[in-house]
Amino acid sequence: METGLHGKIVLVTGGAGGIGQTICRAFYEEGARVVVHYHSSSAEAESLAEEIDGLPICADLRDDNAAQSMVQNILSELGGLDVCIANAGHYPNTSKPFWEIDARHWDSTLESNLGVTVNTARAFLGHAVGVGSGSIVLIGSTAGIFGESGHAGYATAKGAITSGLLMTLKNDVSQISSVRVNAVAPGWTVTQKKVEHAAENELFDRATATMALKKLATPEDVASTVVMLASDKISGHITGQVIEVAGGMEGRLIP
Numbered sequence: 001m002e003t004g005l006h007g008k009i010v011l012v013t014g015g016a017g018g019i020g021q022t023i024c025r026a027f028y029e030e031g032a033r034v035v036v037h038y039h040s041s042s043a044e045a046e047s048l049a050e051e052i053d054g055l056p057i058c059a060d061l062r063d064d065n066a067a068q069s070m071v072q073n074i075l076s077e078l079g080g081l082d083v084c085i086a087n088a089g090h091y092p093n094t095s096k097p098f099w100e101i102d103a104r105h106w107d108s109t110l111e112s113n114l115g116v117t118v119n120t121a122r123a124f125l126g127h128a129v130g131v132g133s134g135s136i137v138l139i140g141s142t143a144g145i146f147g148e149s150g151h152a153g154y155a156t157a158k159g160a161i162t163s164g165l166l167m168t169l170k171n172d173v174s175q176i177s178s179v180r181v182n183a184v185a186p187g188w189t190v191t192q193k194k195v196e197h198a199a200e201n202e203l204f205d206r207a208t209a210t211m212a213l214k215k216l217a218t219p220e221d222v223a224s225t226v227v228m229l230a231s232d233k234i235s236g237h238i239t240g241q242v243i244e245v246a247g248g249m250e251g252r253l254i255p
Contacts, residue, residue: 004233006031009081011074013061013120014088016041019139019189021048022219023085026227028052035074035081037061037088061088061116067123075127083230084124084136089113089157095150109153114160121169121181128179135230138166138183142244145185146252158185162242170240180239182229187246189217212248221245 010027014020015036021044024034034054038045042058049056055077059070074081090112092105117138128134143151144158162183173179188207208214222245229235229243 002233003030003227003231005083005227005231008032008083009035009074009078010083010085010230011035011037011071011081011124012085012087013037013116016045016048017087019186019219019222020087023087023223023226024048024052024054026220026223027083027230028054030227032083033078035078037070039088061119062111064119064122067116067119068126071123071127080131081124081127082134084120084134085139085226085230086117086120086124086136087139088116088120089139091154092151097150098152101153106153110157113154113157114165117161118165121165125169125173125179125181129173129176132176133178135180135182135232135235136169137226137229138162138181139226140183140185140242142185142187142246142249142252145242145244146249148252149254166242167240178232180232180235182235182239183242184222184225184229185242185244185246186222187211187217187244187249189219189222189245206253208247209253210250211246212250215247217245217247 010032012020012024015024016038024036027034034052036045036049036054036056038058039060045056057070059066061067092109121136124136138161140162141158143155144162148155162185166183169181225243225245
């Protein structure tokens with residue numbers, strides 16, 4: 001199906017990460033010019049940008065000024081910006097029950113997930129409203145829908161992204177009829193190699209226990225949904241929606 005994305009300028013934040021790289025490649029395959037944002041993964045971002053003829057750009061999106069500068073630099077370098085995929089975030093390696101999460105860890109987790117998404121959306125939508133068009137896709141998580149034991153901060157941040165933030169932004173830009181705001185909430189998403197490994201242990205059974213489709217998602221599953229929502233040709237009358245890429249998940253088992 002024709003997506004209408006050929007020649008569009010697309011920013012993917014966290015583009016040097018696992019799912020981010022797959023999203024970048026998916027837009028490249030549609031003929032888009034991709035801006036690969038990164039914070040610390042410079043080697044990965046520059047290598048990917050060279051592969052897909054994209055533009056690597058560094059910014060600490062926890063800083064609102066850095067997010068604003070990032071968008072302005074893209075406009076100066078490429079002359080426009082049509083689509084933004086707010087993918088950047090950080091999943092804490094440490095699992096702790098809520099009452100053991102100190103204030104510093106809590107604040108850092110929210111800043112690295114909700115904060116970077118807010119700053120990215122503010123910078124992009126300021127531009128989009130000015131030109132009267134644009135599409136932004138926020139990347140949430142099923143952790144924000146069903147909760148995730150041991151990761152209260154992450155679940156809280158992702159839940160805010162796909163509920164209050166999404167719906168408010170959708171309404172705020174409603175005066176500009178062609179600006180759309182949507183979200184994707186991935187569930188268990190792993191590479192094919194990890195899928196094969198997961199199938200050999202208890203992770204697979206636990207992860208798929210409440211899924212209608214008894215399989216784990218791949219980054220390609222997420223990327224294709226992101227491209228679909230970003231496309232004005234395919235999803236031009238869709239805004240304020242959350243698409244779960246989770247195999248029909250109905251909840252999470254408590255470990």
